[in-house]
Structure formats: structure tokens, C-alpha cells
Amino acid sequence: MPEPHVFLTRPLSERVMRGARESLPAELRVHAGIDGPPSRESLLEGSRGASGIITMLTEKIDEEVLEAAGPQLRVVANVAVGFDNIDVEAAGRRGVIVTNTPGVLDEATADLTLALILSIARRVVEADRFVRTGRPWIWGPQSFVGLDLSAGATLGIVGLGRIGMATARRAHAFGMKLLATGRRATSQEAVRLGVEAVNLEQLLARSDAVSLHCPLTRETRHLIGAQELATMRKGSYLINTARGPLVDEESLADALESGHLAGAGLDVHEYEPQVNERLRRMEQVVVLPHIGSAGAATRDAMGTMAVKNVAEVLLGRPPLTAVAL
Numbered sequence: 001m002p003e004p005h006v007f008l009t010r011p012l013s014e015r016v017m018r019g020a021r022e023s024l025p026a027e028l029r030v031h032a033g034i035d036g037p038p039s040r041e042s043l044l045e046g047s048r049g050a051s052g053i054i055t056m057l058t059e060k061i062d063e064e065v066l067e068a069a070g071p072q073l074r075v076v077a078n079v080a081v082g083f084d085n086i087d088v089e090a091a092g093r094r095g096v097i098v099t100n101t102p103g104v105l106d107e108a109t110a111d112l113t114l115a116l117i118l119s120i121a122r123r124v125v126e127a128d129r130f131v132r133t134g135r136p137w138i139w140g141p142q143s144f145v146g147l148d149l150s151a152g153a154t155l156g157i158v159g160l161g162r163i164g165m166a167t168a169r170r171a172h173a174f175g176m177k178l179l180a181t182g183r184r185a186t187s188q189e190a191v192r193l194g195v196e197a198v199n200l201e202q203l204l205a206r207s208d209a210v211s212l213h214c215p216l217t218r219e220t221r222h223l224i225g226a227q228e229l230a231t232m233r234k235g236s237y238l239i240n241t242a243r244g245p246l247v248d249e250e251s252l253a254d255a256l257e258s259g260h261l262a263g264a265g266l267d268v269h270e271y272e273p274q275v276n277e278r279l280r281r282m283e284q285v286v287v288l289p290h291i292g293s294a295g296a297a298t299r300d301a302m303g304t305m306a307v308k309n310v311a312e313v314l315l316g317r318p319p320l321t322a323v324a325l
């Protein structure tokens with residue numbers, strides 16, 4: 001039997017790699033490709049005989065991968081807070097611990113959420129594209145007029161968890177009124193920020209911008225479909241920095257095409273990495289390639305946390321951040 005190793009599915013920053021080599025009590029094997037995630041075959045091959053797998057959200061860690069790894073596998077560490085790419089139940093049945101990276105990416109993801117809200121409301125990307133056409137322009141009283149966030153605009157936060165709350169703090173500083181769903185919507189901090197706790201229907205009906213911050217689960221897939229979009233205010237915006245499949249993108253494209261919605265800001269996509277062709281062509285939609293946590297310090301913190309989780313489990317100690325079902 002070869003010695004168990006830890007399989008890392010993508011090279012991380014130099015700093016994280018150094019830390020991993022120093023702290024892991026097992027040989028570290030890294031998927032060699034720098035251009036993208038491992039193919040399914042490379043993932044199965046790399047996992048074979050591993051005691052730990054450090055994976056990105058792009059890899060599907062299911063029954064087949066767990067089976068290929070074998071009985072010595074003890075931990076799967078996701079370099080992400082969302083863990084919808086991992087079959088946690090299947091891992092649990094095999095006694096394999098699953099970990100994620102909560103907390104360290106809240107600020108970066110909330111920053112990007114505000115960047116999207118501002119981009120859509122103030123038409124930043126659209127105006128940039130206009131200037132780049134080279135067409136002559138001059139300041140105009142009605143040119144690129146958008147929504148003033150500070151003039152009583154309401155932000156609806158679906159899922160006032162860690163990232164939702166960090167978003168609420170920023171939106172509050174911009175002078176927005178806040179509505180939210182989730183248990184923390186009645187917490188002390190929420191009260192201090194003036195958050196009004198509402199149900200999803202009320203939130204959709206009363207918000208100028210709706211921002212999604214809940215995890216992707218069986219229950220939340222297509223949380224925002226045709227009916228929910230119809231409930232949203234005419235001329236409102238949808239922002240998604242959580243997970244693509246929360247939104248039925250074809251219905252979103254219909255709602256934007258009809259003019260019912262005024263814009264959308266999407267960091268994540270239903271069939272990632274594919275971007276909906278209709279949405280991609282719309283001037284009033286900003287599409288990003290899933291960069292919510294892409295701050296250098298944040299990415300280092302995520303990688304370091306994943307490495308620590310694996311090291312702790314392999315040393316026989318509880319991990320820092322196990323996923324609880």
C-alpha cells in the first residue's frame with residue numbers, strides 16, 4: 001500500500017503552498033494543470049489512496065470520488081464556504097469529515113456585492129462600454145441617469161447570514177433602507193442597522209434591489225423563478241453573488257427583456273462556467289466570472305484555513321470548521 005497523501009486539486013498561492021508543505025503531516029500531491037481544474041479522470045486518479053482532499057468548488061466530490069479515494073480518506077476540505085459541490089451525506093456515511101472556509105471571505109464578497117449594486121444602479125459598466133465605442137459625447141442632464149442609493153432606495157437581503165450582514169453594513173453606510181430574511185434579521189446588529197425582518201414575498205415586493213446570500217441546497221434551487229420575479233417591483237434589480245442555480249436564468253432574462261426588471265448583477269451563473277447567452281448580451285446586466293472572494297489576502301486565508309482543517313484531522317484533532325448538515 002502506498003503512503004496516504006493529501007491531494008490538492010489546484011495550485012494555490014505560493015504562501016499557502018509553503019504553509020501546506022510545512023504543516024501537513026503527509027505528502028502533498030498537487031494537480032499539475034495550471035490552466036483549469038482536473039478532468040474527472042485526473043480527479044479520480046489524484047484522489048486514489050489519499051487521506052485528505054483539498055478541493056475547489058469547481059470539483060464535484062461525490063460517491064464516485066469518495067469510493068475511488070478508498071477507506072483511508074479522512075477529510076475533504078473545500079476552499080469555499082459554500083459546499084454544494086460535495087455530497088456531504090455520502091462523506092458522512094463513510095466517516096469522512098467535510099470542512100469549508102466560513103468567515104474569512106465575508107468582507108471580500110460583500111465588497112463585490114456592493115460593486116455590483118453600484119455598477120447596475122449607476123450604470124457604470126454600461127457607461128464605460130459607451131465611452132469605449134469612441135462616439136462623441138458631452139455631459140448631459142439626462143445621460144446615464146440611474147438610481148440614487150442614498151435617496152431612500154431599499155435593499156432586500158435574502159439570507160442575512162455572515163455575507164448578508166457584511167453587505168447590510170455597507171448598504172447602511174450608503175444610506176439604503178434594509179429588508180432581510182433569515183434568523184439574524186432580528187439580531188441586535190440587524191436592529192442597529194435598521195433592518196426590517198420580512199418574509200421572502202414581502203422582501204421581493206418592497207425592494208429596489210434584491211441581493212441573494214443563501215446557500216444552494218435542494219430547497220433553494222430556483223428560489224427566484226418566474227413567480228418571484230413577477231413579485232419584484234417594476235424597475236428593480238437582482239444581484240446574485242451566492243450561487244447561480246438559486247435563479248432560473250431564462251425567467252430572469254424574460255423579466256429583463258420585458259422591462260419588468262431594470263437590471264441584474266451576476267457573479268455566479270446557473271450553468272457555470274457557461275453564461276446565459278441572452279443575459280450576456282443585455283446592456284443592463286453585469287456578468288462576472290465568480291470573483292466574489294477574489295481578494296489576495298482573502299484567497300490566502302481561505303487556502304490556509306483549508307490546509308489547517310486537513311492537518312488537524314490527520315493529526316487526530318477536530319478541524320476548525322467542519323460542515324454541519
Ligand code: NAP
Nearest residue numbers: 082109159160161162163182183213214215241242292293
Ligand atoms: P451563512 O452565514 O450560513 O448565511 C446563509 C444565510 O442563508 C442565512 O441567513 C440563512 O438563514 C439563509 N438560508 C439558509 N437556508 C435558506 C433557505 N432554505 N432559504 C432561505 N434562506 C436560507 O453563509 P455565508 O457565509 O454568508 O455564505 C452564503 C453563501 O454565499 C454561500 O453558501 C456561498 O454559496 C455564497 N458565496 C459566494 C461567493 C462568491 O465568490 N460569489 C463567496 C462566498 C460565498 P438562517 O440564518 O435563518 O439559517
